[in-house]
Amino acid sequence: MIYNKDNLKLFGDFKERVIKAKQRFSLILFFLFFGYFLITLKIIDISINNKIKLSGNIKKNETPLICRADIIDRNGDLLATSFLVDDLAVNPLKIEKKQKEIIAKKISKILSDLKYEDILKKLNSKKSFAYLKRSIEPKKYEEVMRIGEPNIFKVKRCGREYLHEQHASHILGAVNIDNNGIKGVEKKFDEILKDKKFAKNSKLQLSIDINLQKSLDEHLGSTISKHSADSGAGIILDVKTSEILAMNSFPQFNPNEIDKMNKEAEFNNATHGVFELGSLFKSLSGAIALDTKILTEETIYDARKPIKEGKFTIHDYKPKKRKLKFSECVLYSSNICFAQVGTDIGKKNMKKYFERMKLTTKPEIELPEVGEPIVPTVWRKTDLMAMSYGHTIAVSPLQFVNAFNSIINDGKFRYSTLIKKENYENDNPTNVINQDTSKKIRKLLRDVVGNKEGSGKNANIEGYSIGGKTGTAIKNKKDRSGYKDENRTSFVGFFPSYDPKYIVFIMVDNPKRIKExxxxxxxxxxxxxxxxxxxxxxxxxxxxxxxxxxxxxxxTLRTR
Incomplete structure (x- = not known):
């Protein structure tokens, strides 16, 4: 190549242009990288802010979880337990107004059980927190999260499960959606069950046996269905410890589905309802009469015809129309006899013993649903006559069972309990009647079942010594102004009669007559x-x- 001035000049211009091009390219690269850097920072900032917002939403609504302690039966079988549940929540104040309708439509498509209008209403709330759905499934929650709204989040809470559903429902009760006890043992022991230390280290152990509970439920339910009865109640009691082994009320409810519970099913007939229990009270008035020594088993009463007292006429369901020994009065369940017994007992003794048996005051039990007895304000002669066979006084089945237990258990009164006892021998029972009287009344009540003429013969079991008493009461009207053509039937049984260990009480309200x-x-x-x-x-x-x-x-034990 020949170099001259023109060539050198051309080379110089080219070199200058190349240098300028490189400078421009470097400047462009700088701005590109700087722009990329700014975009990256913005993305990171948005991500951090969203996480902070979401975290802030959760923290604002997050409270320490206090899951309730488990409840178990006397054998350690689980009755009620807790588990974690996710709720779908939102901070409506942080969602852009223009996005709310769009979000509401998307959520309503995912959660088909929620209405668009209801969702939108919650999104438009002026509050900083609202529940969109209580208890959301994980899959549905993930679908909602794909909408991409950071101000919708989940909140954990404690749920409650009752493993045996309706069985023992009136004992256990229920909790509401916020984990607060609203009925039964759950309400009575609410603070204890929610206590963190107790829940972590302990369980609430009840006295009931869930297998006996199911047996009681099955048989009482079957009887109510068979006789098309209105309702009922049942109790199985350990005589020596006064522990309730089973207790129910019909109709029942499932505490896992409290939204389906109605007033009729919610009501506890065993502890809250008070009823005139009829001839069951003859066992109590009979024990009083024997203990005060106003009669013996051989004392004669005239049952040849009905008794008229003022506007009232007292008669027997199946009159014997003859004079009866007191033992026969019990055997045949004679109203005519016991009206006279009530008069002989008198106002002073009747009141004294009823007070000893805790029949005139509200009973004690580990439940909030407890009924107050209805007792005459003035005890006239007609009241004494009627009370001796279970009218003009109304008590709950629980209250009657407490009193009955005292007369067959050597005269010792203890309130029934729903909590398992470790050592009942340290209890301090009160004395209602003496031991000899208790022995006499047990023998009379054994004949009611064991004798072929006894009113309770249909409860007899070959080879087992069962005692008991029947009670058929005419139901009073709701305003207690009179009686209607309906019965309330009850039976209280105990065994073995010579040394009672168990009481079984059954009440069936308004059973219908059947061919069988x-x-x-x-x-x-x-x-x-x-x-x-x-x-x-x-x-x-x-x-x-x-x-x-x-x-x-x-x-053998008695002779040692």
Missing amino acids: NFYYATAGWVAAPTVKEIINEMIPKLRIESEKKEKENYL
Whole structure:
């Protein structure tokens, strides 16, 4: 190549242009990288802000979880337990107004059980927190999260599960959606069950046996259905400890579905309802009469014709129309006899013993649903006559069982309990009647079941010594102004009669007459057979020995 001035000049211009081009390119690269850097910073900033917003939403609404303690039965079987639940929540104040309708439509498509209008209403709320859905499934939550709205989030809470559904529902009660006890044991022990330390280290152990509970439920439910009855109640009690082994009220409810619970099912007939229980009270008035020594088993009462007192006429369901020994008065459940017994007992003694049996005051039990007894304000002669056979006084089944337990358990009164006892021997029972009277009344009540002429013969089980008393009461009107053509039938059984260990009580409200029972709707035909069925199931479950074997063991212990 030939170099000259022109060539050198051309080369110089080219070199200058190249240098300028490189400078421009470097400047462009600088701005490109700087722009990319700014965009990256913005993305990071948005991401951090969104996380802070979401975290802020959660923290604002997050409170320490206090899951309730478990509830177990006397054998350690789980009755109620807690678990974690996710709720879908939102901070409406942080969502852009123009986005709310769009978000509401998207959520309504994902959660088909929610209405668009209801969702939008919550999104338009003036509050900083609102629940969109309580208890959301994980898959549905993930779908909602794909909408991309950071101000919608989940909040954890404690849920409650009742493993045996309707069984023991009136004992356990229920909690509301906010984990607060609203009924039963759940309400009575609400603070204890929610206590963190207790929940972490302990369980609430009840006295009930869930297997006996299911047996009681099955047989009482079957009887109510069979007789098209209105309602009912049942109690199984450990005589020596006063522990309730099972207790129910019909109709029942499922505490897992409290939104489906109605007032009728919610009401506890066993503890909250108070009723005139009829001839069941003859066992109590009989014990009072024997204890005050105003009569003996051989005392004669005239039962040849009805008694007229003022505007009232007292008669027997199946009159014997003859004079009866007191033992026969109990055997045949004679109203005519017991009206006279009530008069002989008198106002002073009747009041004194009813107070000892805790029949005139509200009973104690570990439940909030407890009924107040209805007792006459003035105890006239007609009241004494009627109270002796279970009218003009109304008590709950629980209150009656407490009193009945005292007269068959050597005269010792203890309130029933729903909490398992470690050592009942340290209890300090009060004395209602003396031990000898208790022995006499047990024998009379054994004849009611064991004698073929007894009103409770349909509860008898071959080889087992069962005592008991029937009670058929005419129901009063709601305003207590009179009576209607409906019965309330009850039976209380206990065994073994010579050394009682268990009481089984059944009440069936307004049973209808059926052909199978020869159209009788009385306690002897409705309630007594039900108690027999329950005891028949208890015998193998509790490994109860026959009368012969039991008596041998009983006599051996007595002679030591």
